[in-house]
Amino acid sequence: MLENLAYGFSFVFQPFPFLMLVFGVVIGVIVGALPGITGSLGIILLLPLVSQLDSRVAMVMLCGLFCASMFGGSISAILIRTPGGASAAATMMDGYPLAQKGYAGKAIGIAAIASFFGGILSTACLILIAPQLSKVALQFHGADFFSLAVFGLSMIGGSSGKNVIKGLISGVFGMFIATVGIDSIMGTTRFTFGSVALMNGFPLLTVLIGVFAVSEVFQSAGKRFSEIDLPKQELKNILPSWKEIRSILKVSGISGLIGVFIGIIPGTGGAISSFMAYNFCKKISKNPEEWGQGSLEGIAAPESSNNGTTGGALIPMLTLGVPGDVVTSVMLGALVLIGVRPGPLIFLEHAPLVYTIFAGMIVIQFVMLAFSLGFARISPVILKIPQTMLMPIVMVLCVVGTFSLSNQLYNVFIALLFGLFGLFMRRYDFPAAPMVLGVILGPMAEANLNRALVVTNNDWTILFTRPLSLTFLIVAAGFIGMTIYSNKKDSRKEQAEKEAQA
Amino acid sequence: MKENKVADFFIGIGIVVFGIVVFMLSSALPSAPTGLGSRGYPMFLAILLIVLGLTLALPIALKGELKGELKIQFSGFKDPHAVIKIAVCVAMSFLYVFLVARLGFLLLTPIYLFGLMMLFGYRKYVLASVVSILLPVGVFFLFTRVFYVFLPTFRLF
Structure with missing residues (x-):
């Protein structure tokens, strides 16, 4: 492994890959800081560039963007009380009060250092866990993979909205979308209605x-x-003292590990982990009364945790082909675009790429720390970019990006149609993430279920007789059951509160 | 809240209908002696959609949350102009993609970009004009000269 890692470092430190890594970090901080522009959107905007690059350079750049966008969200959360993304919402609770006291610079500095700790921890877990998980996954039967897909979908369907049923509908609909076109089993065209263009199905990235x-x-x-309304104060004292850094070490370590663990579970991501870490660390803190008033620990916990999810989310994405969150879904799409199919064989088929990602993730943390601390003073400039100008530019870049994927305007029409569909989903609270995961996992589920049934001569009980498959299905069913129960409990509580107020 | 319940009911029914259509279309696909064949998986998904659609719609109907509200309201946005602005944005985007094949990226994109900025409420006209011209020109040359992606150009026929 060390030899492979050494290869990864030697590649990353070549001028062009390193330049693109830094570019990814810079873009990541910017898109992360801008409210409304998420890390996934940032990656989408870079897709035309991704398709032109060597796969290793492209992935190092995207990982840089992914990690840095997590930190970037804290800038707007601290300065204007508007998180750049959901992952930074918890940072706002202590970051903004500290900024109000005149220590905005220090808040950003602590966020940068905690992000670094979280990122390093998650990268270490990625390097240690991913190869082992990949070896285990090589032993998976078709039934196990099918149940894994069901497990992934139920996790993301259950955790990404208020209504579990809507999440599941969204996921199953995504799986249906993936059936359009020529099927991989018998070569029959399905749901194309005679359209030649639809024979290839709906491209994932579109x-x-x-x-x-x-x-x-x-x-x-x-x-x-x-x-x-930007704060008038000058950002100074960005680099925290050694005493301050020591005071956040324990919280950063615990939160980073929470982030890694949450990141590994499909469908979760930085938003959930940062709140979990915030609440957990507040409970174990020696000074819980300071939390919410501008506590340094209160900034470190969510920031370390959301960066902890980055490496965690990459583990299932690389080794099983199951993305951990929305950003890794887009990254998986980008990998497919450059001809890499993630899964258990990735260490055998694309070892140089995987170890370049590992080495790149380590380097990214250092570049991100240096850039964040150096850039913090001028970071309010980003927030001056008006959304009224930004969104139209994003739209044009989306059109160009979609066109560049296949040189066809037909795909741009499809993207607009899915945009309209996405708008409908947002309006009626159907989460989009399960649908995308459905599109990704649908073909995997179908191929593996088919394989399992062919091997067992149509014996469906294979799904319940293989221990691993059964475990995935039980956990999936248990999670959905628990989520439905807790949602009902919450709604009853809300109803009772409303009645009491009336 | 009531409005969402009514909408959810109709969406649930729509999903059930959609599931039935998918099931019928799937049943016309070939099967295989072992394994799923072409039809097995979409049929399985269709059944799931029907079950989930019913799970969404039925409780709303059974709890009597539809009484006197049997119409879907689309007025959920606080700003009454929001729906119109979204509709204009959608229409402009479709029209842009439809026309760009004939008029070309360089000619049409500045107009589209400027129009969107005005629609979104950006009112610094000079800066909007400059960005609307420079960005498409920059993107065009980047894509055609560096990425070798040939964006649509103006053509008469």
């Missing part, structure tokens, strides 16, 4: 661009944007 990016622009058209 669906992603439509559902995540185009629908965001459409939705933004209906919003009224107000001028952002």
Whole structure:
């Protein structure tokens, strides 16, 4: 492994890959800081560039963007009380009060250092866990893979919205979308209605661009944007003292591990992990009364945790082909675009790429730390970019990006249609993430279920007789059951509170 | 809240209908002696959609949350102009993609970009004009000269 890692470092430190790594980090911080522009949208906007690059350079750049966008979200959360993304929402609770006390610079500095700790921890877990998980996954039977897909979908369907049923509908609909075109089992055309263009199905990235990016622009058209009120204070004392760094070490370590664990579970991501880490660390803190008032630990916990999810989310994405969150879904699409199919064989088929990602992830943390601390002083400049100008630019880049994937305007039409569909989903609270995961996992589920049935001569009980498959199915069913129960309990509680108030 | 329940009911029914259509279309696909064949998997998904659609719609109907509200309202946006602005944005985007094949990226994109900025409420006209011209020109040359992706150009026929 060390030899492979050494190869990874030697590649990453070549001038062009390193330049693209830094570019990814810079873009990541910028898109992360801009409210409304997420890491996944940032990756979508870079897709035309990704398709032109060597796979290792492209992935190092995207990983840089992924990690840095997590930190970037803290800038707007601290300065203007508007998180750049959901992952930074918990950072706002202590970051903004500290900024109000005149220590905005210190808050950003602590966020950068905690992000670094979280990132390093998650990279270490990625390097240690991913190869082992990949070896285990090589022993998976078709039935296990099918149940894994069901498990992934139920996790993301259950955790990404208020209504579990809507999440599941979204996921199953995504799986249906993936059936359009020539089927991989018998070569029959399905649901194409005679259209030659539909024979290849709906390209994953086109669906992603439509559902995540185009629908965001459409939705933004209906919003009224107000001028952002930036703090008048000068950002100074960004580099915390050694004593302050020591005070956040324990919290950063625990939160980073929470982030890694949450990141590994499909369908979760930085938003959930940062709140979990915040609440957990507040409970074990020696000074819980300071939390919410501008506590340094209160900034470190969510920031370390959300960066902890980055490496965690990459583990199932690389080794099983099951993305951990929305950003890794887009990254998986980008990998497919450059001809790499993630899964258990990735260490055998694309070892140089995987170890370049590992080495790149380590280097990214250092580059991100240096850039974040150096850039913090001028970071308010990013927030001055008006959304009213930004969103139209994003739209044009989406159109160009979609066109560049296949040189066909037909795909741009498809992206617009999915944008319209995504808008409908947002309007009626159907989460988009399960649908995208459905599109990704659908073919995997079908191929593996078919394989399992062919091997067992149509014996469906194979899904329940193989221990691993049964475990995935039980956990999936248990999770859905628990989520439905807790949602009902919450709604009953809300109802009772309303009645009490009335 | 009531409005969402009514909408959810109709969406649930729509999903059931969609599931039935998928099931019928799938049943016309070939099967295989072992394994799923072409039809097995979409039929399985269709059944799931029907079950999930019913799970969404039935509780709303059974709890009597539809009484006197049997119409879907689309007025959920606080700003009454929001729906119109979204509709204009969608229409402009479709029209842009439809026309760009004939008029070309360089000619049409500045108009589209400027129009979108105005629609979104950006009112610094000079800066909007400059960005609307420079960005498409930059993107065009980047894609055609560096990435070798040939964006649509103006053509008469």
